[in-house]
Amino acid sequence: MSAYRRLDVKEVGDVTVVNFRDQKIIEDLRIQELGQELFQLVEAEKRKKLVLNFATVDFLSSAALGKLITLDKKVKANNGVMKLCSIRPEIYEVFAITKLNRLFDIRRDEGDALAAF
């Protein structure tokens, strides 16, 4: 049984690929839980290469962006690398408007993200 409630986590070589179970990442408690699970991957499990695959996500709010930013800081503090992929156009627009497309390494799909390590 998975240790995660909000995430599906798999290993591809030495890279950890994370998929989201929620189509809409909005609800406050779920975002907190999502953040804790993502932070656990980096802080407790010391995973250094992460791909966040957004293929299942059709909506997220600015509160979810906040968790991704905090996660990015934790990954960097742990000398790790994180890539995002498979972001639908409207959500990519959210990243572009807030200029977070400059902070995050965003790739077209999971194959591109894995090839970029």
Added chain:
Amino acid sequence: MSDSQWIWQCDHVIPSRPEASREVQDAILAQMERLNWGEHDVFGVRLALEEALINAIKHGNHYDPAKHVQIRCGISKDLVRVEIEDQGKGFDPAAVPDPTDPENLESPCGRGIMLMRSFMSRVEFNETGNRVILEKTMTPPEKESD
């Protein structure tokens, strides 16, 4: 716009709980879809409503169960107008730092108002800052499909 031009209207007073706000959001978005608004416009209104309502409930009313949020909405064939008012002290939207400034780029909060302004046609706060008017004009079909 006069009331007679709205095809659909609602007026709700909800408790300061996000799940209560989502019922109203869902009703508004369902009406937009029913009235053939495009996917991008619906996404933008969903995002602006989510951000504005969380602002009202969390930063305005501080989740206080004694305080409420009023949501008034009108939808015509080419305009969505939503007015959201909380019972908080208000704030000065001009004092919110630009989240895209390099020094703020890694801050985990402060993006909601920028997203509202980007996705909506008009965003206007009252002087106190506890009421916001959001308007979205329908995107012409050729732009929607870009």
